[in-house]
Amino acid sequence: MPGQVGAIDNLEKEELKFGFIKLTDMAPLAIAYEKGYFEDEGLYVQIEAQANWKVLLDRVINGELDGAHMLAGQPLGATIGFGTQAHIITAFSMDLNGNGITVANDIWQQMKQHVPMEGGKPVHPIKASALKPVVDQYKSEGKPFNMGMVFPVSTHNYELRYWLAAGGIKPGYYAPPQDISGQINADALLSVTPPPQMPATLEAGTIYGYCVGEPWNQQAVFKGIGVPVVTDYEIWKDNPEKVFGVSKAWADRYPNTHLAVVKALIRAAMWLDADNNKNRPEAVKILSDSAYVGADYDVIANSMTGTFEYEKGDKRPLPDFNVFFRYNATYPYYSDAIWYLTQMRRWGQINEHKPDSWYMEVAKKVYRPDIYMAAAKELIAEGKAKNSDFPADDESGFKPPQGEFIDGIVYDGSKPNEYLAKFAIGLKGKQRVVDGKVVE
Known part of the structure; x- marks a missing residue:
C-alpha cells in the first residue's frame, strides 16, 4: 500500500500498535481501522484494549504502544511530572462531551426532594446543591x-469536582508528593475505579456515585x-474529552508516520459526524x-445516537452528547x-502558584495544532476535506471566553490565574496545601 495515491511518502514506521480503554x-x-483509513495511509495498525489508564500510559512511554486514546489530562500530567514523568504530546483531540455523573438509586431518592420539578419530571441541569443535604447528613453521622x-x-x-464545588460540596485537595489521595478537607471522598467496573462497584455499595464515560452511565x-443526574455537556458545554497521545520522542522519530495517523483519525471523526450523525448506528454496531467496547448495542446506542436516558424512562434528546x-x-x-x-492547580495537583506564562508554555509543549493543520492540509489537497472543515490558518489556539458552565463562571484561557480567583472553593493566588491545611 505504500506509494498509494494520498498516502504520505517516506513513512518511517508502517506497523503500529495503539491502545485504548x-x-x-x-x-x-x-x-x-474498520473503514480502512489507516490502510489508505500505508499503515498496518493493531488496536488493543488496555487494563487501565496507568498501564496504557506506561506502555506508550516504554514503547510497547506507538500511541493511545488518552484522557486529556494525561499528556499534561505526565509532562509536568504529576504521577509518571514523561513528555507526551497530542496533535488530535478525539471528541467533545461524552461523560455523565450517576448516583445510586437511594441517593437519588434523597436528592430528588431538593430538585425542582416540572410536569412530574426533574428540571435539568441538576445541580450538586441538591446532593449537598445528603452529603451533610452522611457527615453528621460520621459516615x-x-x-x-x-x-x-x-x-x-x-x-x-467542578460539579460538586459548584453546589457547595468540597471534593478535597491533593498535596503531592506526600498526599496524592485528593481527599484533604473533603466533604465527598473521590477515589479511582476503572470505567467498566463502575456499575458493579456502585451496586456493591462501595461508592454512592461516580463520573464516567459511556456506556457506563447508561449501563x-x-x-x-x-x-445519571447530569452530563458533562451540562457541566461545561462542548468540553474536550479524550486525546490521541504519543511520546514526544516517538513523534520526533516518526514525523511522517505521525502525520499519516492524524490524517486517518481526522477522516474517522468526519465519518462519525457526517450528515447529521447518519453513520452512528453502524458505529454503534x-x-x-x-x-x-463490548457492551450491548442498545446500551451504547442510548447515548451515541442523539439521546440520553436519565432516570429510567426519562429519555431526552441530547444530540451533542457525543x-x-x-x-x-x-x-x-x-x-x-x-x-x-487550571483544575490541576485548583485542587492542589500543582501545589504552588504559577504565572500565566507557565500555563501557556506547558500548553504549547503538549498540544500540537501545527501537526494537526499539516494533516488537515494534506486531506484538503487530496479532496477528502474542505478548507471550511477546519479552523483558519491564523487560528490562535484560544477559544473565545466561554461562559456555558453549570455555575456561569466565564473561562478565558489567556488569563488562568484570574479565572482561578473566581472560585469560592479551590486554591488560588499563592495558596498551597501544607500539612493538611490551605496556607497563603
Whole structure:
C-alpha cells in the first residue's frame, strides 16, 4: 500500500500498535481501522484494549504502544511530572462531551426532594446543591460519602469536582508528593475505579456515585442500579474529552508516520459526524464488538445516537452528547490544555502558584495544532476535506471566553490565574496545601 495515491511518502514506521480503554469515545480509532483509513495511509495498525489508564500510559512511554486514546489530562500530567514523568504530546483531540455523573438509586431518592420539578419530571441541569443535604447528613453521622472517578488526571475527576464545588460540596485537595489521595478537607471522598467496573462497584455499595464515560452511565440505567443526574455537556458545554497521545520522542522519530495517523483519525471523526450523525448506528454496531467496547448495542446506542436516558424512562434528546468532528472537536486548542492545568492547580495537583506564562508554555509543549493543520492540509489537497472543515490558518489556539458552565463562571484561557480567583472553593493566588491545611 505504500506509494498509494494520498498516502504520505517516506513513512518511517508502517506497523503500529495503539491502545485504548473500553469507552465509546475510542470510536475514531475503531472507525479509522474498520473503514480502512489507516490502510489508505500505508499503515498496518493493531488496536488493543488496555487494563487501565496507568498501564496504557506506561506502555506508550516504554514503547510497547506507538500511541493511545488518552484522557486529556494525561499528556499534561505526565509532562509536568504529576504521577509518571514523561513528555507526551497530542496533535488530535478525539471528541467533545461524552461523560455523565450517576448516583445510586437511594441517593437519588434523597436528592430528588431538593430538585425542582416540572410536569412530574426533574428540571435539568441538576445541580450538586441538591446532593449537598445528603452529603451533610452522611457527615453528621460520621459516615464517609464515597464517589468514584476514573483517574487522578481524568476529565471525569475535574468534572465531578467542578460539579460538586459548584453546589457547595468540597471534593478535597491533593498535596503531592506526600498526599496524592485528593481527599484533604473533603466533604465527598473521590477515589479511582476503572470505567467498566463502575456499575458493579456502585451496586456493591462501595461508592454512592461516580463520573464516567459511556456506556457506563447508561449501563446503570439498564441494570436499574443508578440514575445519571447530569452530563458533562451540562457541566461545561462542548468540553474536550479524550486525546490521541504519543511520546514526544516517538513523534520526533516518526514525523511522517505521525502525520499519516492524524490524517486517518481526522477522516474517522468526519465519518462519525457526517450528515447529521447518519453513520452512528453502524458505529454503534462496530463498537459493541467485544474487541472494542463490548457492551450491548442498545446500551451504547442510548447515548451515541442523539439521546440520553436519565432516570429510567426519562429519555431526552441530547444530540451533542457525543461530538467527534463538528465545532472543530478534533483541533487541539491551547485553551483546552490550559483549562485542565487550571483544575490541576485548583485542587492542589500543582501545589504552588504559577504565572500565566507557565500555563501557556506547558500548553504549547503538549498540544500540537501545527501537526494537526499539516494533516488537515494534506486531506484538503487530496479532496477528502474542505478548507471550511477546519479552523483558519491564523487560528490562535484560544477559544473565545466561554461562559456555558453549570455555575456561569466565564473561562478565558489567556488569563488562568484570574479565572482561578473566581472560585469560592479551590486554591488560588499563592495558596498551597501544607500539612493538611490551605496556607497563603
